[in-house]
Structures are given as structure tokens and as C-alpha cells.
Amino acid sequence: MFFISKILDWSGYIGSGGRVQAESTLWVILIIVSPIYTGTLFIGLVLGYFCLITRQVHWEILL
Numbered sequence: 001m002f003f004i005s006k007i008l009d010w011s012g013y014i015g016s017g018g019r020v021q022a023e024s025t026l027w028v029i030l031i032i033v034s035p036i037y038t039g040t041l042f043i044g045l046v047l048g049y050f051c052l053i054t055r056q057v058h059w060e061i062l063l
Contacts, residue, residue, distance in 0.1 A: 004032060
């Protein structure tokens with residue numbers, strides 16, 4: 001968290017107040033947050049590949 005706040009401070013992040021952020025700040029936020037969503041997608045794909053269920057198992061879950 002310390003490093004993220006330092007990176008945002010370096011990029012020109014403006015705290016609360018409803019001001020428009022600089023373009024560099026928006027890029028830094030995008031770069032910081034993107035790996036989280038990419039990792040979540042990758043984990044979902046891996047689980048979907050290895051945890052396949054058949055129609056029979058699906059039917060048993062529904063009952």
C-alpha cells in the first residue's frame with residue numbers, strides 16, 4: 001500500500017475535491033489495477049478447465 005500511494009503521488013494524484021485527474025494519474029491507476037482483473041480472469045479459466053462437470057453431475061447438483 002505504501003508503494004502504491006507513493007506511485008500515485010509521483011504521478012500527480014489529486015486527493016478528494018472532485019477535481020479531474022491528470023492523464024498520467026489515470027494511466028498509473030489503470031496499470032496498478034489491471035493485473036488484479038487479469039489474474040482473476042486467468043484463475044477462472046484455469047478452474048473452468050480443470051473442474052469440468054458432466055450433465056449427470058450438474059443434474060445431481062440441481063436436485
